[in-house]
Amino acid sequence: MAIDPSSLTTDQLNTFIVARLAVSGIDLNLLPTTADPVTGAPTQAQVLSSLRSFVLKTPTAINGWRPVPATTTDADALSQELSPPLEYPSITEAWTGREGR
Amino acid sequence: MTREFNRRVFLARSASVAAGTAAAAALPATAFASPAAGGPDAGAASLAGGKKVTVPDVDVRPEARQDPTEATVAEAVTLLRHRKLSAVELVEAHLRRIATFDSVYQAFNAVTADAAREQARAADRHPGGVLSGIPLCVKDNYYTAGVVTTANSFIFENFVPPYDATSVARLKAAGGIVVGKGQMGPLATTRATTPNGTVTTVNAWTPGDPSVDPGGSSTGPACSVAGRMACSSIGTQTGGSIVLPSNQQNLTGLKPTMGRTSVYGVIPLSYTRDHSGPLARDALDAAIMLSVLAGPDQNDPRTLGLPAVPDLVTSALPVRRGKKVVLRRATTIGVPPDYLTGVGADVLALRHGFLDQLASIPGAKIVNVGYPDDWGLLTDTFNNVRLSERTEPFLPYLRQDPKLFGVSLLSWLQGLFLSGDEWITGQRAKNHLLRELLDGVMSGCDVLLQTGPVPFDILGLPELALPIGFAPVGSDPKVPVGTILGGAPYEEDRLLEVAAAYQAVTSWHTERPADPVVAAPLSRAAVTGPPRLTPEQAAATSA
Secondary structure (H helix, E strand, O other): OOOOHHHOOHHHHHHHHHHHHHHOOOOHHHOOOOOOOOOOOOOHHHHHHHHHHHHHHHHHHHHOOOOOOOOOOOHHHHHHOOOOOOOOHHHHHHHHOOOOO | OHHHHHHHHHHHHHHHHHOOOOHHHHOOOOOOOOOOOOOOOHHHHHHHOOOOOOOOOOOOOHHHHHOHHHOOHHHHHHHHHOOOOOHHHHHHHHHHHHHHHHHHHOOEEEEOHHHHHHHHHHHHHOOOOOOOOOEEEEEOOEOEOOEOOOOOOOOOOOOOOOOOOHHHHHHHHOOOEEEEEEOOOHHHOOOOEOOOOEEOOOOOOOOOOOOOOOOOOOHHHHHHHHOOOOOEEEEEEOOOOOHHHHHHOOOEEEEOOEOOEOOOOEOOOOOOOOEEEEEEOOHHHHHHHHHHHEOOEOOEHHHOOOOOOOOHHHHOOOEEEOOEEEOOOOEEEEEOOOOOOOOOHHHHHHHHHHHHHHHOOOOEEEEEOOOOOOHHHHHOHHHHHHHHHHHHHHHHHHHHOHHHHHHHHHHHHHHHHOOHHHHHHHHHHHHHHHHHHHHHHOOOOOEEEEOOOHHHHHHOOOEEEEEEEEEEEOOEEEEEEEEEEEEOOOOHHHHHHHHHHHHHOOOHHHOOOOOOOOOHHHHHHHOOOOOEOOHHHHHHOOO
16 A cells, blocks of 8 residues: 655654755755845755655655556556656747648 | 658668768758757757758837837848847847846846857858847856856856857857856756745746745746846756746746757756757747857767757737638647646636637637546656756766765755666656557547646657736736647747747737836845745755
């Protein structure tokens, strides 16, 4: 069964966020701990709060979507055949020259 | 249908290339721009290589004869051509307004007055291309050779590009004169602010009230044209940044189809969604500007192998049958379910008026269309898929010091928290959304009205913003209201045809804001408004 990310604690999320930033070489400690009007950059606490909210909502909503096949039988398998990824949909439309609408 | 024609032309050209023949020779002379030569002079080479843009004489309004800063590009071209105006006079008139009023508007990051004057003198001696002598504003995320290009960010505060962006090169090759770099949201995200979030550019219609949304992120280019400090401008759009400031400041903005214009030499925000296009005074000006910008560029593979650029200038000229304005082609305009809901009474009345006016033009047919059930999900939450694209090119700066991103940092960090598989899901959703739009929502219409820019941004489809009236906002009695038309791939001409017909029977687009009170900046502290954006606001309103 799929696990619900809302069960993650604040500490778990903070650890994940700091670790993920570090994996890409980004040091959260370079950000201020109190408001910095000179740069306007968010504080460390603001970053953690914002990213916790983002992590709990956005990835789940995106990875929960799949194109829906016409039949519910073997839906996951049939869905794999639908809507291959297009980075540039309008360009692909021209290259494939689909006619009519 | 145009798309069928585009397909035939596309396949014909492919066949010509495969056969080793010169593609251009096998096709109508007006259908193709010569491929741009590689290197930083690509734009100039392309324009010099055969793309010829011509502007017919137009009737020049009395206001434009009296004050050249009132003129549209087409009017200015007409006056210049008939020696009723010199390039020096035209450029000086705009520079005077910059000197007088930009302390209030704050539309420019940099003003290149000396170079502009020199180029104006040269244009009077030797008139060049279609934009010869026309003063222009360029958003500050376009590379400009030898001129600081900051994108309003700490990251680029001292960056002097070694070459012009292709779009800038093409404008210059056509004779355009850049009078300055336009203010923008930091790294093309929000309304124009300094990197720390302090609001800069105001809405030219409410110069004393910075709380009124001027639209972003191409805020400065929009304000420069609305405030008559430039005749026209170019901006960029990733999430509404051409159409929204155009709507807010009574301009006609045209975000073309992905690939129609090059974004080589534009500081990236999201590779799959960054577009270059004009913020102009009317449909004809937008068409002239886009005609100069459009076409293949060897430095931007997204521009290659695409349908030919149609005759956009002709598309933007109104057609009359007798004394009656008619649409150039019969066009069905789709009205989605949210178009007449969720807005105040003033805006709703303007939208009804817009639809009534359109319906009265012979050739226009208005139909209601529906959205599929997953439309909201795919155009709202899935809009976040773009965030990974801004993180990737900026990772070295994030590693160096995240404070370099100032108030805009959060959305750059959010991009790290979408995995590769989620990004792929987002690209699948684009395909799904494209088919839902073209085969479903737009199956019964040629043009779709929009309440926001996002779906057409996500899909790289063209959209055009145009004024439809004015409404009060707070204590400001007259703030522009615009609307957005979306089109099928590479059908900018269809959008221009509709806009040209509408503008031929209305005059909203000819109205200009009153001059600001120059003392206004001193009183700003007393005005209630958002003097600074917070990091959370910047993330929530980011393009």
